[in-house]
Amino acid sequence: xxxxxxxxxxxxxxxxxxxxxxxxxxxxxxxxxxxxxxxxxxxxxxxxxxxxxxxxxxxxxxxxxxxxxxxxxxxxxxxxxxxxxxxxxxxxxxxxxxxxxxxxxxxxxxxxxxxxxxxxxxxxxxxxxxxxxxxxxxxxxxxxxxxxxxxxxxxxxxxxxxxxxxxxxxxxxxxxxxxxxxxxxxxxxxxxxxxxxxxxxxxxxxxxxxxxxxxxxxxxxxxxxxxxxxxxxxxxxxxxxxxxxxxxxxxxxxxxxxxxxxxxxxxxxxxxxxxxxxxxxxxxxxxxxxxxxxxxxxxxxxxxxxxxxxxxxxxxxxxx
Amino acid sequence: xxxxxxxxxxxxxxxxxxxxxxxxxxxxxxxxxxxxxxxxxxxxxxxxxxxxxxxxxxxxxxxxxxxxxxxxxxxxxxxxxxxxxxxxxxxxxxxxxxxxxxxxxxxxxxxxxxxxxxxxxxxxxxxxxxxxxxxxxxxxxxxxxxxxxxxxxxxxxxxxxxxxxxxxxxxxxxxxxxxxxxxxxxxxxxxxxxxxxxxxxxxxxxxxxxxxxxxxxxxxxxxxxxxxxxxxxxxxxxxxxxxxxxxxxxxxxxxxxxxxxxxxxxxxxxxxxxxxxxxxxxxxxxxxxxxxxxxxxxxxxxxxxxxxxxxxxxxxxxxx
Numbered sequence: 001x002x003x004x005x006x007x008x009x010x011x012x013x014x015x016x017x018x019x020x021x022x023x024x025x026x027x028x029x030x031x032x033x034x035x036x037x038x039x040x041x042x043x044x045x046x047x048x049x050x051x052x053x054x055x056x057x058x059x060x061x062x063x064x065x066x067x068x069x070x071x072x073x074x075x076x077x078x079x080x081x082x083x084x085x086x087x088x089x090x091x092x093x094x095x096x097x098x099x100x101x102x103x104x105x106x107x108x109x110x111x112x113x114x115x116x117x118x119x120x121x122x123x124x125x126x127x128x129x130x131x132x133x134x135x136x137x138x139x140x141x142x143x144x145x146x147x148x149x150x151x152x153x154x155x156x157x158x159x160x161x162x163x164x165x166x167x168x169x170x171x172x173x174x175x176x177x178x179x180x181x182x183x184x185x186x187x188x189x190x191x192x193x194x195x196x197x198x199x200x201x202x203x204x205x206x207x208x209x210x211x212x213x214x215x216x217x218x219x220x221x222x223x224x225x226x227x228x229x230x231x232x233x234x235x236x237x238x239x240x241x242x243x244x245x246x247x248x249x250x251x252x253x254x255x256x257x258x259x260x261x262x263x264x265x266x267x268x269x270x271x272x273x274x275x276x277x278x279x280x281x282x283x284x285x286x287x288x289x290x291x292x293x294x295x296x297x298x299x300x301x302x303x304x305x306x307x308x309x310x311x312x313x314x315x316x317x318x319x320x
Numbered sequence: 321x322x323x324x325x326x327x328x329x330x331x332x333x334x335x336x337x338x339x340x341x342x343x344x345x346x347x348x349x350x351x352x353x354x355x356x357x358x359x360x361x362x363x364x365x366x367x368x369x370x371x372x373x374x375x376x377x378x379x380x381x382x383x384x385x386x387x388x389x390x391x392x393x394x395x396x397x398x399x400x401x402x403x404x405x406x407x408x409x410x411x412x413x414x415x416x417x418x419x420x421x422x423x424x425x426x427x428x429x430x431x432x433x434x435x436x437x438x439x440x441x442x443x444x445x446x447x448x449x450x451x452x453x454x455x456x457x458x459x460x461x462x463x464x465x466x467x468x469x470x471x472x473x474x475x476x477x478x479x480x481x482x483x484x485x486x487x488x489x490x491x492x493x494x495x496x497x498x499x500x501x502x503x504x505x506x507x508x509x510x511x512x513x514x515x516x517x518x519x520x521x522x523x524x525x526x527x528x529x530x531x532x533x534x535x536x537x538x539x540x541x542x543x544x545x546x547x548x549x550x551x552x553x554x555x556x557x558x559x560x561x562x563x564x565x566x567x568x569x570x571x572x573x574x575x576x577x578x579x580x581x582x583x584x585x586x587x588x589x590x591x592x593x594x595x596x597x598x599x600x601x602x603x604x605x606x607x608x609x610x611x612x613x614x615x616x617x618x619x620x621x622x623x624x625x626x627x628x629x630x631x632x633x634x635x636x637x638x639x640x
Contacts, residue, residue, distance in 0.1 A: 074325035074431040082429035088422025104333035105430040
């Protein structure tokens with residue numbers, strides 16, 4: 001078992017009558033990218049704010065790097081970097097000046113400050129605009145500047161709230177690459193998003209939020225198994241000699257739960273990667289194999305299916 | 321529940337940042353230009369009038385602050401009128417602008433408490449106002465030296481310095497009020513309008529309203545009316561009501577300190593003056609005693625308004 005850097009137990013946030021976060025439990029291991037996933041208003045941001053001690057916890061508890069954000073918020077905030085949803089900077093200050101303010105708040109010595117700021121800015125490819133006022137920055141540059149702040153702090157945990165919403169595709173790709181680089185340096189990343197394919201691309205594990213609860217949690221493959229009943233979809237393009245029933249042969253492969261046929265294309269839904277077996281089956285039937293590919297099911301498919309199932313009354317509780 | 325770490329952590333950084341923002345802003349430049357220009361006019365006219373009587377008056381320097389040459393009010397009177405404007409100009413958007421720029425959650429996710437942010441903004445505002453007042457004070461003393469050709473006595477310097485401190489607390493009241501409004505209202509325009517409304521209310525409307533109210537609460541006695549005299553109860557009530565306005569407190573305190581012959585700030589009976597050498601100066605200590613309730617009132621209002629803002633700010637959600 002790897003060391004948990006964040007662990008929440010029964011974390012609850014209630015405003016007068018409405019419960020925004022309802023008794024959630026989750027653990028984030030050191031060095032992983034953990035995705036908080038769910039529609040807007042599902043309680044992701046509130047969970048993050050509670051972890052940073054920026055909003056009161058109604059019930060339950062959360063530990064960040066072993067510290068209690070309620071009683072030791074400064075210790076938590078010194079070690080965790082936070083990039084809020086649509087982060088703001090002082091427009092009239094330059095990128096370097098904005099970071100300098102943070103560095104002063106962190107209590108870094110002046111010499112250390114200059115070095116750390118220069119390093120952090122070049123890490124996010126903002127080195128050449130360090131002396132430009134932030135009001136001239138695009139949204140992607142602002143988000144990168146926010147990440148530079150986290151890098152400069154030397155944070156052990158980076159908490160990113162909707163970091164890629166509103167970015168153009170290229171900026172998104174660049175940003176996700178930066179996140180992965182953080183991970184390689186041993187930083188634990190907590191990423192909240194409603195953009196499923198991005199979460200799937202970078203996250204090791206995800207927690208699916210719905211109306212204040214975590215309804216699903218695990219790796220994408222685990223979720224797929226749980227929701228779709230299978231983790232893999234293998235596509236086979238093969239022409240079989242007349243008489244040979246490829247569909248039946250595929251169905252006979254252990255682990256395959258369903259086969260769909262469209263012309264010469266077969267879609268095999270399976271709990272494991274059944275490509276070798278599928279190839280063998282085609283060859284055994286004396287067929288011609290033209291293409292073979294495997295697809296992990298998309299988070300989007302899982303998500304859509306999950307909420308469809310939830311809509312049916314009998315499926316409400318068993319999935320959680 | 322105790323929080324760990326000092327609430328003053330990061331205070332210095334916040335003060336420095338706010339101070340440098342204010343000093344470089346166009347807003348403060350305009351306000352200070354306005355104040356300096358008006359003060360210069362008042363001073364110029366006062367000197368023109370005093371130049372003839374220099375030799376006769378032992379407190380000619382203090383007269384620079386208090387003499388009024390209609391239609392221009394005295395220098396001290398002008399400050400009583402303008403200080404609120406400058407303080408409101410500095411404070412009306414100090415917290416709401418952080419919300420609107422979306423910098424609040426990012427700044428508060430640094431290892432500081434909210435206390436430091438609010439306190440830092442207030443102290444920086446006070447420092448700016450203090451520097452402005454000190455500048456004006458030096459202007460008056462310098463102009464007096466040059467144009468009147470008499471050096472100020474030690475007592476006069478002390479009294480004018482006390483005046484400076486009273487003016488600073490008067491600034492504090494309005495700055496704390498403006499900051500409270502900037503916390504309560506997210507929109508800077510609303511906060512500015514409410515602050516300016518209160519300013520006009522206390523400067524223009526409350527003096528009239530308080531005497532009208534006093535008439536209702538303590539109606540004049542027929543016996544006094546027949547004699548053509550004001551009823552003591554009515555006068556007292558009117559003064560009590562008027563003193564709810566910080567402007568009134570400031571005006572009274574300034575009167576006691578800058579006019580050394582002031583023996584009372586309220587109505588007194590003739591027999592209470594028995595044995596007094598009317599028109600002679602009181603020692604500074606005695607003048608301070610007379611103005612003390614007003615000074616305490618200003619300090620207390622500053623603290624009460626700041627605490628109110630503090631409480632609201634602590635309970636506010638940081639998310640935009």
